[in-house]
Amino acid sequence: MKPIQVGLLGMGTVGRGVWTVLARNAEEIARRAGRPIRISWVGTRTLAKAQDATHDVAGINLTRDPGEVVDRRDVDIVVELIGGVTEAREYVLRAIANRKHVITANKALLAMHGNEIFAAAQAAGVMVAFEAAVAGGVPIIKALREGLTANRIEWIAGIINGTSNFILSDMRDRGSSFATALADAQKHGYAEADPTFDIEGIDAAHKLTIMSAIAFGVPMQLDKAYTEGISQLTGEDIRYAEELGYRIKLLGITRRAKANGSEGIELRVHPTLVPERRLIANVEGVMNAILVKGDAVGPTLYYGAGAGAEPTASAVIADLVDVTRMHTADPNHRVPHLAFQPDQLSNVAFLPMGEVETSYYLRMRVLDRPGVLADITRILADGDISIEAMIQKEASEGEDRTDIILLTHRSIEKRVMAAIASIEALPTVTGRVVRIRLESLN
Amino acid sequence: MKPIQVGLLGMGTVGRGVWTVLARNAEEIARRAGRPIRISWVGTRTLAKAQDATHDVAGINLTRDPGEVVDRRDVDIVVELIGGVTEAREYVLRAIANRKHVITANKALLAMHGNEIFAAAQAAGVMVAFEAAVAGGVPIIKALREGLTANRIEWIAGIINGTSNFILSDMRDRGSSFATALADAQKHGYAEADPTFDIEGIDAAHKLTIMSAIAFGVPMQLDKAYTEGISQLTGEDIRYAEELGYRIKLLGITRRAKANGSEGIELRVHPTLVPERRLIANVEGVMNAILVKGDAVGPTLYYGAGAGAEPTASAVIADLVDVTRMHTADPNHRVPHLAFQPDQLSNVAFLPMGEVETSYYLRMRVLDRPGVLADITRILADGDISIEAMIQKEASEGEDRTDIILLTHRSIEKRVMAAIASIEALPTVTGRVVRIRLESLN
Numbered sequence: 001m002k003p004i005q006v007g008l009l010g011m012g013t014v015g016r017g018v019w020t021v022l023a024r025n026a027e028e029i030a031r032r033a034g035r036p037i038r039i040s041w042v043g044t045r046t047l048a049k050a051q052d053a054t055h056d057v058a059g060i061n062l063t064r065d066p067g068e069v070v071d072r073r074d075v076d077i078v079v080e081l082i083g084g085v086t087e088a089r090e091y092v093l094r095a096i097a098n099r100k101h102v103i104t105a106n107k108a109l110l111a112m113h114g115n116e117i118f119a120a121a122q123a124a125g126v127m128v129a130f131e132a133a134v135a136g137g138v139p140i141i142k143a144l145r146e147g148l149t150a151n152r153i154e155w156i157a158g159i160i161n162g163t164s165n166f167i168l169s170d171m172r173d174r175g176s177s178f179a180t181a182l183a184d185a186q187k188h189g190y191a192e193a194d195p196t197f198d199i200e201g202i203d204a205a206h207k208l209t210i211m212s213a214i215a216f217g218v219p220m221q222l223d224k225a226y227t228e229g230i231s232q233l234t235g236e237d238i239r240y241a242e243e244l245g246y247r248i249k250l251l252g253i254t255r256r257a258k259a260n261g262s263e264g265i266e267l268r269v270h271p272t273l274v275p276e277r278r279l280i281a282n283v284e285g286v287m288n289a290i291l292v293k294g295d296a297v298g299p300t301l302y303y304g305a306g307a308g309a310e311p312t313a314s315a316v317i318a319d320l321v322d323v324t325r326m327h328t329a330d331p332n333h334r335v336p337h338l339a340f341q342p343d344q345l346s347n348v349a350f351l352p353m354g355e356v357e358t359s360y361y362l363r364m365r366v367l368d369r370p371g372v373l374a375d376i377t378r379i380l381a382d383g384d385i386s387i388e389a390m391i392q393k394e395a396s397e398g399e400d401r402t403d404i405i406l407l408t409h410r411s412i413e414k415r416v417m418a419a420i421a422s423i424e425a426l427p428t429v430t431g432r433v434v435r436i437r438l439e440s441l442n
Numbered sequence: 443m444k445p446i447q448v449g450l451l452g453m454g455t456v457g458r459g460v461w462t463v464l465a466r467n468a469e470e471i472a473r474r475a476g477r478p479i480r481i482s483w484v485g486t487r488t489l490a491k492a493q494d495a496t497h498d499v500a501g502i503n504l505t506r507d508p509g510e511v512v513d514r515r516d517v518d519i520v521v522e523l524i525g526g527v528t529e530a531r532e533y534v535l536r537a538i539a540n541r542k543h544v545i546t547a548n549k550a551l552l553a554m555h556g557n558e559i560f561a562a563a564q565a566a567g568v569m570v571a572f573e574a575a576v577a578g579g580v581p582i583i584k585a586l587r588e589g590l591t592a593n594r595i596e597w598i599a600g601i602i603n604g605t606s607n608f609i610l611s612d613m614r615d616r617g618s619s620f621a622t623a624l625a626d627a628q629k630h631g632y633a634e635a636d637p638t639f640d641i642e643g644i645d646a647a648h649k650l651t652i653m654s655a656i657a658f659g660v661p662m663q664l665d666k667a668y669t670e671g672i673s674q675l676t677g678e679d680i681r682y683a684e685e686l687g688y689r690i691k692l693l694g695i696t697r698r699a700k701a702n703g704s705e706g707i708e709l710r711v712h713p714t715l716v717p718e719r720r721l722i723a724n725v726e727g728v729m730n731a732i733l734v735k736g737d738a739v740g741p742t743l744y745y746g747a748g749a750g751a752e753p754t755a756s757a758v759i760a761d762l763v764d765v766t767r768m769h770t771a772d773p774n775h776r777v778p779h780l781a782f783q784p785d786q787l788s789n790v791a792f793l794p795m796g797e798v799e800t801s802y803y804l805r806m807r808v809l810d811r812p813g814v815l816a817d818i819t820r821i822l823a824d825g826d827i828s829i830e831a832m833i834q835k836e837a838s839e840g841e842d843r844t845d846i847i848l849l850t851h852r853s854i855e856k857r858v859m860a861a862i863a864s865i866e867a868l869p870t871v872t873g874r875v876v877r878i879r880l881e882s883l884n
Contacts, residue, residue: 139589147581150759317592
């Protein structure tokens with residue numbers, strides 16, 4: 001059987017992972033795909049690395065020009081692993097124009113230019129597959145796009161950035177500060193020298209935008225995502241959360257909601273208190289997990305490595321096998337790129353963060369004197385915010401100030417923000433009120 | 443767009459679930475599938491129930507004869523939900539002979555007659571889909587058959603029987619005996635009046651046989667499964683396990699192994715100690731979870747409801763959407779029924795239980811006197827079985843006997859069984875040695 005010919009753009013960590021796994025499991029993969037899958041062209045700026053990785057394999061062609069690969073007539077599928085957005089977009093669109101199927105692991109590219117890319121692919125009758133763009137080796141795109149198609153998806157909550165989860169696990173397990181845990185993550189190679197992308201939730205927002213689109217059948221709208229990272233979290237809040245039976249995780253959450261009587265979609269990344277009994281609260285280190293709630297199936301969870309050469313290669317190669325198996329199906333009916341048929345996307349609005357309803361953990365430092373708690377609870381009651389649990393710490397010896405920690409029931413974000421401003425204005429309250437959102441995920 | 447016409451055989455719990463979910467989410471499902479999916483025929487012995495469920499929906503035809511449904515020219519896909527094996531097999535083969543795609547939730551049918559059914563489907567060029575046969579709404583078949591195709595699967599360990607997991611959770615949480623927990627499960631409707639199928643691991647063996655075939659590319663061989671249930675477990679062992687940092691779960695385990703230098707596949711269902719830190723150890727109640735270890739992706743886990751009308755319907759309808767999207771693909775290359783191309787199945791042997799290597803929890807009641815432990819450890823050493831941990835309990839006031847609990851390192855089952863026989867023959871040991879297998883799952 002004639003092999004499927006693959007053109008690989010980029011020979012970095014993931015590119016070399018794809019090469020290694022395809023070579024190691026070639027026989028088993030061909031038994032599954034029905035044809036051998038062969039990388040015949042590699043386009044990369046770092047030719048030396050590629051030569052090193054591919055040794056003297058017969059039949060492989062290396063070039064410094066990715067454009068040459070996407071234009072080859074003998075390439076059936078282009079795998080884009082060069083990263084970045086501008087060039088990647090150009091090569092992907094050019095490959096599609098050349099009627100090649102495309103596989104990419106590039107979440108930033110899809111979150112920013114997915115709508116354009118999928119429209120071009122639809123017009124050209126080719127497949128664009130992107131399992132590796134979200135949660136590495138975990139087949140979550142396939143689960144959402146194919147496994148849960150019977151369901152009206154209610155919400156998704158995911159640990160989709162391993163770097164942040166490693167830092168939060170480290171802060172909890174070893175009582176480290178954020179700075180120490182970050183340095184530790186950098187030492188292990190889990191965080192970049194400039195970690196902004198991971199710790200500020202930007203990477204998670206890209207992945208969440210993709211999941212939201214395929215879960216709800218809406219176009220990608222990255223600019224609607226609310227993004228808050230973990231760099232402001234303190235060990236103190238992690239310990240108080242634990243005392244109350246919660247873990248703090250950086251979650252990407254997207255949910256169908258109602259606000260002012262009309263439907264909207266929430267799209268938000270932020271640190272979140274989660275009850276410690278939930279499986280997702282027990283996902284540690286760099287691992288990823290996504291909890292999906294469907295109206296028929298109830299809650300389902302998908303867990304695995306969210307990054308790394310071979311886990312990501314696992315997802316890229318699964319897409320190669322998928323395209324090999326399915327490219328002969330009628331292009332107007334086979335699995336749609338965004339799970340919904342392209343003429344069936346809806347334009348439900350995304351909700352601004354102020355309209356989101358969730359629960360809150362509030363910590364404030366107050367004068368240890370009668371009436372302070374009464375003032376605070378009055379402000380909350382006036383804002384229609386009800387209290388679920390409270391801890392008031394005894395003031396330390398010789399201190400006249402103490403901490404109050406409150407958990408609220410579900411409330412509207414803008415009301416909570418207004419109440420926080422009023423509480424901060426009280427003369428008996430020192431400094432800022434710490435506000436972390438809380439989700440029971442049931 | 444012309445609807446896909448579905449013929450439904452059986453209108454029991456799952457059948458009515460499929461009807462309800464398809465009706466409730468009709469619009470969203472059609473947006474995903476590209477065509478409406480319509481149940482046009484229902485064949486069921488219990489016509490009254492079907493009439494009740496379908497009300498006076500226009501365009502639906504009811505009959506007492508499932509044969510009439512599978513013979514209709516205007517039925518594109520047959521959904522078999524009548525259960526049992528003999529009749530189900532006949533109708534499925536007849537539907538295939540009529541060149542209809544088939545969807546079934548019938549694990550017993552597939553575990554016993556899957557090879558015959560898939561061969562017939564291949565010859566007729568139709569699809570047979572069975573997501574609902576394993577772990578209800580959890581898309582584990584799709585994950586194994588499509589999501590993890592890059593990997594050499596090393597092993598699978600799954601909680602795939604909700605009834606047993608409910609009973610074990612109940613025994614641990616409330617300290618109930620097996621009998622009380624079973625009665626509780628029956629009261630909640632989680633266990634049948636005759637619970638043998640669930641509690642003795644037979645249902646789990648059916649599901650494991652199916653997963654093993656698609657993970658390793660081998661024909662289904664139910665008769666090779668080793669099956670041991672939970673009815674002999676005592677609260678005492680659950681508590682001792684907990685003291686040692688483990689939970690006891692009924693796991694279905696299938697693994698590539700080496701024995702005497704040649705490759706073999708393990709296929710076994712039995713109570714298993716699992717370290718409490720593993721996510722799968724924390725899966726409670728009737729929920730299911732499957733841990734899959736691939737060589738590239740590492741460990742991945744899939745969790746959700748393993749039974750119930752709507753979760754099972756979720757899987758059946760996902761298959762309906764899959765068939766709708768993919769039936770136009772070249773039948774010789776589209777997703778193979780057993781994940782591997784039908785001419786690419788291998789005949790790796792299954793290992794007899796005696797050749798399996800795993801760890802063990804051993805509990806024995808001994809005379810509290812010098813030398814007893816020396817005799818026991820000598821027997822284990824002679825059998826090349828090394829000890830990982832041990833608890834010796836102080837004898838209770840006025841008692842001359844006490845419990846010894848041992849955890850072993852990985853050892854060959856037949857050696858452990860021989861050592862147990864020797865230990866039981868010691869005059870200082872009372873009664874039987876309790877033996878429960880242990881897996882670290884890392």
